Amino acid sequence: MPFFRSILDTVDHRTGFRSIIKGVLYEHIPGGARWRYVWGSTLVFSFMTQLVTGLFLWMYYSPSAQTAWESVYYIQYQVGGGWLLRGIHHYTAQAMIILLALHVLQVVLDGAYRAPREFNFWVGLLLLLIVFGLGLTGYLLPWDQKGYWATKVATNLASLTPGAGEALRRVAIGGSDYGHLTLTRFFALHAGLLPGLFIMVTALHVYLFRRHGIHAKKAEGRMDTYFWSEQVLKDAVACLAVLATVLFFSFWHPAPLMAPANPSEPYSAARPEWYFLFLYQLLKFFPGESTIWGAIYIPGIVFAVLALMPLVGQARIGHAFNRFVIVALLIGSGVLTWIALQHDRQNEEYLLALRAAERDAERVHVLASTLGIPPGGAGPLLRDDAYTQGPKLFAKYCSSCHRFDGHDGTGKVPREKPSGSDLKDFGTRRWLTEFLRPEWIDHEKFFGATAFKEGDMTDFVKKTIAAYSDEEKVKLAKAVKALSAEARLKAQAELDRQDAQEIEDGRLYLTARKGEEKGLNCTRCHKFGEKGKLGRAPDLTGYGSKEWIEGIISDPSHERFYNEDNDRMPRFRTQGILDETSIGQLADWLRGEWFEPLRGNDGRVIPGQHTDGG
Secondary structure, three states: OHHHHHHHHHHHHHHOHHHHHHHHHOOEEOOOOOHHHOHHHHHHHHHHHHHHHHHHHHHHOOOOOOOHHHHHHHHHHOOOOHHHHHHHHHHHHHHHHHHHHHHHHHHHHHOOOOOOOHHHHHHHHHHHHHHHHHHHHHHHOOOEHHHHHHHHHHHHHHOOOOOOHHHHHHHHHOOOOOOHHHHHHHHHHHHHHHHHHHHHHHHHHHHHHHHHOOOOOOOOOOOOEEHHHHHHHHHHHHHHHHHHHHHHHHHHOOOOOOOEOOOOOOOOOOOOOHHHHHHHHHHHOOOHHHHHHHHHHHHHHHHHHHHOHHHHOOOOOHHHHHHHHHHHHHHHHHHHHHHHHHHHHOOHHHHHHHHHHHHHHHHHHHHHHHHOOOOOOOHHHHHOOHHHHHHHHHHHHHOOOOEEOOEOOOOOOOOOOOOOOEOOOOOOHHHHHHHOOOOOOOOOOOOOOOOOOOOHHHHHHHHHHHHOOHHHHHHHHHHHHHHHHOOOOHHHHHHHHHOHHHHHHHHHHHHOOEOEOOOOOHHHOOOEOOEOOOOOOOOOOOOOOHHHHHHHHHOOOOOOOOHHHOOOOOOOOOOOOOOHHHHHHHHHHHOOOOOEEEEOOOOOEEEEEEEOOO
16 A cells, blocks of 8 residues: 555665565575574574563562562462463473574584684574573572572582682672572573673674575585575474474473472482583582582583684594584483483482472472462471471481381381381371281381380280280270270271270270279279379370370470380480470371361362361
């Protein structure tokens, strides 16, 4: 239309946009359009995708130690489509690493790094460093356990740099330790400095590329073409393939968000992203003081070799040498990455730590979605949670003697044999029934490795109970129900209500002395209710209840428990080993009672509604 044509003519007169577009679209391509030329366009497309998604993420992100994880959680679970936005940003960052590696490979194999294109090759290597920097700085921003500890390892390696290492580390983390300033500096690098550098260096890269044109050997039978339209079509298809791949991974495995960063709790499952795994594996070959070789010297030498390729390529066999080197480097990196992955798959300690980390991540999501995030941040959600802290406390303070279903509470089986009872299901009818079986009492699951293996209780079970008549066995079964009912376990509350009469009968059997019609003679050694005396054996009043378990953990040598017969168990509270909160969490976990949300018929959590039963 004449009106719009006149507007375009005016704009073109002021800006010259038509000549710019013509220069871009009708760039000469020797030998015609090829799929091998798409890598540059896919990289630009990926970076633009990162800019757009990063901008929207920035609108919600709050870079502080108390709000970073919380804002990412909000994006992931509460912003409409936030999980997809994060997924695209997360996986496009990884796609850029692959595309850049393929681009460098193509440039070296085609010899497009040689004169007069040396500077463009060096600019490309600088882009490679910037992309790695973007990956490293972005890893920390969720402020979760995974990113925190992986970044800590990376910055500690930077401190090995000769001469200025410690100064570099302090500048990077903003002081002597990791915290709020570390996060804000990494955010400034990730969202400000590095993208700005990338744009400027990319502009220089494109300028140098257009100055010298495409380097290509004219293939026989192939005619020269322009960028428009065949190459544009190939580039568009390649960009769509990249986007489709990113979307596939975003839907198949949404971007992870682990538990909030906790500097006081080491993260054994910490690993760098896959594109840094080859360096992680390389470091294993240089233990101790030789670490500097794997962290600084060898990567520095490799990068220097890459930078010298344009000069080496001028020699007669230089190009062949460079092609061998680039292929060898990519294969070597791939092999190291594969070794690292295989080692982790066979590393039981790592797999246990990974499963524990995934449980913590799932648990904090449950707590946050049900209870909400406290004003001070999400950290206390897990620190105050018996389900999370119980197994960790048990593994640290109890597993040197006891087991929990055969392991240390976290799934790891200690090398040393247990010297105390297995406490899985402690206080339940099942546990007590097995404990009172003559063939089990001196098993390692109960008294087998304790000072009580040859004691009065073992003797009573193996001789007296073993000789019980059928009638006495019925009485014993009711006594077990009565004793288990003392624990007031919510998991068996309904059973206790159903068996109220049997429990009442069982209490009589527990308190009656031998010779009496209903007596099992338990109060000869134990105190139960008003019968018996303290000091000889543990008080069975409230046996297995939270208060009872807290008491025996606090001071097992108290007259209410083992008195002077206490077998090596520390007095955790009176000796200052554990505080009241930790003892309470441990007791709740042993009893299987912690915060649990109510769920609908579809299994989804109902916000704000919960039960305290495990």
